[in-house]
Amino acid sequence: MTSIDHTRPVRPDDALATVSAELPAAPPGTAAPATAAAPRLANLREMVHFAIRNRKLVVGLSITLFMLLFALIGPTLARHPGPEFGGHLSLAPTTTDGYWFGTTLLGQDVYAQFVNGLRLAFIVGALGGGIAAAVGMLVGFTAGYRSGIVDELLNMLTNVVLVIPTFALILVIAAYLTVHSVLIEAVIIGLTSWPWAARAVRAQTFSLVTRDFVGMARLSGRSTWKIIFTEIAPNMSSYLFMMFILLFGGAILIAATLDFIGLGDPNAYSLGQMMQLAVQNSALQLHLWWWFLPPGLAITTIVGSLYVMNVGLDEVFNPKLRAM
Amino acid sequence: MSETPELLRLAGCTKVYRVGAFGAKRLTAVRDVTFDVRAGEVVSLIGESGSGKSTIGRMILRLSPITGGTITFEGTDITTLEGAALKSYYADVQGVFQDPFSSYNPIFKADRVFKLIREEYFPAVGGSEWRAKVEASLEAVGLNPPDVLGKYPHQLSGGQLQRLLIARALLLDIKLLVADEIISMLDASTRIDVLNLLGELKSRGLGILFITHDLSLGNYISERTVILRRGAVVESGATAKVFGNPQHPYTRALLAAVPHLHTKWSAASTNGAGTLEEADEPASLVEIDDDHFVAIAGGAG
Amino acid sequence: MSLRVDNLKVYYRTLAGDVKALDGATFDLKDGEIMGLAGESGCGKSTLGKSLIRLDGRMRYVEGSVELDGTELPIWDAEAMNRFRFKQVSIVPQYAMSALNPTRKIGKMVKELLRSRGVEHDSVLPELRRRLELVGLSQDVLGMYPIELSGGMKQRMVMVISTLLDPSLLIADEITSALDVSSQKAVAEMLVEFREREFVKSTIVITHDISVLYQIADTILVMYAGKLAEKAPADAIIHRPRHPYTQLLISSLPEVGVRYEEKKLVGIPGRPPGLLDPPVGCRFRDRCPFAFDRCHEEPPFVEVEPGHSVACWKVAAEQSSSPTTGREAGAAESGTIAVAGGAQ
Numbered sequence: 001m002t003s004i005d006h007t008r009p010v011r012p013d014d015a016l017a018t019v020s021a022e023l024p025a026a027p028p029g030t031a032a033p034a035t036a037a038a039p040r041l042a043n044l045r046e047m048v049h050f051a052i053r054n055r056k057l058v059v060g061l062s063i064t065l066f067m068l069l070f071a072l073i074g075p076t077l078a079r080h081p082g083p084e085f086g087g088h089l090s091l092a093p094t095t096t097d098g099y100w101f102g103t104t105l106l107g108q109d110v111y112a113q114f115v116n117g118l119r120l121a122f123i124v125g126a127l128g129g130g131i132a133a134a135v136g137m138l139v140g141f142t143a144g145y146r147s148g149i150v151d152e153l154l155n156m157l158t159n160v161v162l163v164i165p166t167f168a169l170i171l172v173i174a175a176y177l178t179v180h181s182v183l184i185e186a187v188i189i190g191l192t193s194w195p196w197a198a199r200a201v202r203a204q205t206f207s208l209v210t211r212d213f214v215g216m217a218r219l220s221g222r223s224t225w226k227i228i229f230t231e232i233a234p235n236m237s238s239y240l241f242m243m244f245i246l247l248f249g250g251a252i253l254i255a256a257t258l259d260f261i262g263l264g265d266p267n268a269y270s271l272g273q274m275m276q277l278a279v280q281n282s283a284l285q286l287h288l289w290w291w292f293l294p295p296g297l298a299i300t301t302i303v304g305s306l307y308v309m310n311v312g313l314d315e316v317f318n319p320k321l322r323a324m
Numbered sequence: 325m326s327e328t329p330e331l332l333r334l335a336g337c338t339k340v341y342r343v344g345a346f347g348a349k350r351l352t353a354v355r356d357v358t359f360d361v362r363a364g365e366v367v368s369l370i371g372e373s374g375s376g377k378s379t380i381g382r383m384i385l386r387l388s389p390i391t392g393g394t395i396t397f398e399g400t401d402i403t404t405l406e407g408a409a410l411k412s413y414y415a416d417v418q419g420v421f422q423d424p425f426s427s428y429n430p431i432f433k434a435d436r437v438f439k440l441i442r443e444e445y446f447p448a449v450g451g452s453e454w455r456a457k458v459e460a461s462l463e464a465v466g467l468n469p470p471d472v473l474g475k476y477p478h479q480l481s482g483g484q485l486q487r488l489l490i491a492r493a494l495l496l497d498i499k500l501l502v503a504d505e506i507i508s509m510l511d512a513s514t515r516i517d518v519l520n521l522l523g524e525l526k527s528r529g530l531g532i533l534f535i536t537h538d539l540s541l542g543n544y545i546s547e548r549t550v551i552l553r554r555g556a557v558v559e560s561g562a563t564a565k566v567f568g569n570p571q572h573p574y575t576r577a578l579l580a581a582v583p584h585l586h587t588k589w590s591a592a593s594t595n596g597a598g599t600l601e602e603a604d605e606p607a608s609l610v611e612i613d614d615d616h617f618v619a620i621a622g623g624a625g
Numbered sequence: 626m627s628l629r630v631d632n633l634k635v636y637y638r639t640l641a642g643d644v645k646a647l648d649g650a651t652f653d654l655k656d657g658e659i660m661g662l663a664g665e666s667g668c669g670k671s672t673l674g675k676s677l678i679r680l681d682g683r684m685r686y687v688e689g690s691v692e693l694d695g696t697e698l699p700i701w702d703a704e705a706m707n708r709f710r711f712k713q714v715s716i717v718p719q720y721a722m723s724a725l726n727p728t729r730k731i732g733k734m735v736k737e738l739l740r741s742r743g744v745e746h747d748s749v750l751p752e753l754r755r756r757l758e759l760v761g762l763s764q765d766v767l768g769m770y771p772i773e774l775s776g777g778m779k780q781r782m783v784m785v786i787s788t789l790l791d792p793s794l795l796i797a798d799e800i801t802s803a804l805d806v807s808s809q810k811a812v813a814e815m816l817v818e819f820r821e822r823e824f825v826k827s828t829i830v831i832t833h834d835i836s837v838l839y840q841i842a843d844t845i846l847v848m849y850a851g852k853l854a855e856k857a858p859a860d861a862i863i864h865r866p867r868h869p870y871t872q873l874l875i876s877s878l879p880e881v882g883v884r885y886e887e888k889k890l891v892g893i894p895g896r897p898p899g900l901l902d903p904p905v906g907c908r909f910r911d912r913c914p915f916a917f918d919r920c921h922e923e924p925p926f927v928e929v930e931p932g933h934s935v936a937c938w939k940v941a942a943e944q945s946s947s948p949t950t951g952r953e954a955g956a957a958e959s960g961t962i963a964v965a966g967g968a969q
Contacts, residue, residue, distance in 0.1 A: 372806065372807070373805055511833065512833060512878060513874065514893075516877045516890045517894075520889060537805065540878075540881045543882065544879040578807065581807045581810040584839075585878060586880070589810060589814070
């Protein structure tokens, strides 16, 4: 992900690279009166203007929202409960008696499982991504602001967690845990995917901490964490937002992968689970494509549109990437 | 000059950085610096880049820890203050830095700097009373409140931004202001306004430490001057004496290198101050005249 | 005439319209002349300097001509200018010393630069070495990385590189701004040295520091808000400025020796106008203590004395009323400027 450069002080020299009209002022000197570059986050209207026109953002966001809506409303349209063995196997992709997406080999309603899986996907994404974001920010801000020995220790921790093979870890945990659940899966994903976020936050914090306005906040008697949350984090807000989106998508992907190889909760019919069962039951050979295609497509679509949306957001937040 | 209360005193102030792999090497940025600032006077701390002047400013403002020596404010050692004691120190001593645009959080409006002060120091003050206080401060620095309130930093000029920061400091009714190169990024025409403002504040009793590399500015505004070279004081004392009768070769070289408006550079002064021999032997300040100290290698006497 | 610029207009393209950064510059530069280009930030001096060699993507050439040694420079055509850059016209850009590639040794960078200009490195190497020695840099510099050099050394290095092919015109953009006062002197005197040794024919020195210009420049051109305000020999600009802006600027400069208590310096209240939609007429009108109704019409940049041009109606009026005493009137003004209104 390209790093957002809005933490760099806007020099009058490259003020022209941004949108608003300005004078090409050369430092040292005062800024051009009333027409210098607008700090990107402050100019909401300008951002909305570009947001609407950014195809990637609009398309990505629309698809994601659509899937979310589907996940929220979909289950109400299900006629049969997902795990229930309906009794008969349908060889058609859809039937008139409520099996909108047909049935599995064992007669279960694919549609019901699918919408349930969608919900689980969003839950895992939010929870796993959220935990990863929280831990990443905690570690990153602390390391970036404090530096010195605290930074060294946190760096070590980050590197250790980064290097741990997630699958191996989960295999071990799975072997020992008697209870499997989507929640636990999300927690594990969250606790293992934060290192890159921590690194990124740390780097950005480093560059911001040296800025004079942080010194000014200290001179105003502000405490460390208050400064981090009221001065530094808002400056990185677009970056943090995009980071969360990536963690969200990443968590969904990891969860799907884990479920697919059978490490997930066998009772929760998540999308990855569905695909696993489909493969196990030779759905491919039996041409029961309606069993594995919807979940696979859903995962790809959600994660893909999230990433596309992120690229679009990057362009909106960072004027240098916009094609003028 | 000795009747005015002494505000700030640096004694043997030293800053050593650890550099290199595993922090094996040592870099002495500030070496045994001693000087003081009294109320109602401007003391210029003059040095080129690498002289350690900004480091001294940061140490006084507690933004950088001191390695050796003491810094006392009104008799109290401020280098060990924490928590509430540090906060009340900031109610007496404030700083303004070089880059006006870096001193403001670019995503917020400029007058948010006042809000921070209010939240931390005046939480009980009512809305209209606070507004009146802010407006009085702005007027004291020569700003028209409607011109600068409610605006983003990029909508204001460097001069206005610097003055806004001085107004912020005045809200706290400070006794000492550390001005670190505050006008070097301003245009010639606005520099003077900010500089004259400092003169005005000084006459109202504020003590100012004016950190700069520009000798003409130092001479214009300050009562006393401290010349810094590579972290150590080479000459200090009354401005008239230091500039009028410079004793240390570095001071002389600096003065000779300044471009004047009425005299041309003399050919003899082409050997810049930078080519002077590095004096590694410890030199201590010797008082050669009333309020005129020069660093002489080999110790006092 | 070495350089002749005629009514040069270069604007900056922005979404909100054209910023009229340089709005009609006309002046001459003789062979061997060092001209200082001074003014506040946003006055157009950097734009003028840059437009003589390279219009970057944001700049839009509007009109005007530039003639160097009798040949017209195709400044609107970046490709065509390739022939001239570095060989006839060279620039030391602002922040050059900070823009050296930190991962390249200096010598390698020079080699690449020469190759890109189609010059055989080995043929200029002896001259390069000679010049390094001249400016007081050791030969080892070519094998060093930029981070190993001090600010003054880097600036001198950049100047040597820029003048390696003996250009007719050198544009030095704020080369002393970021330097200490002693390095500043060394670099400024280097410019004069280059002229003396004929490495460079004419030089334009762009800076906001007029006192440095007084030391090394033959003439000074003062700009304000995209227009030329005054051009005169350096001595005349400092001691006998005619344009009100120049007068106020000079009187706002502190000199070693002047103290606040003795003589309070005065700044210029107000700010330069925005150039997206500049005011009609004289652009200094709003801040000028002498503005009168004629100032709503743009004053032409005319010669009021031999070698001394000013764009001001007041000066023009003085000139027509008393052509012989115009000089004394100008001198009397510079000491008694009373600025109306308070500080900013």
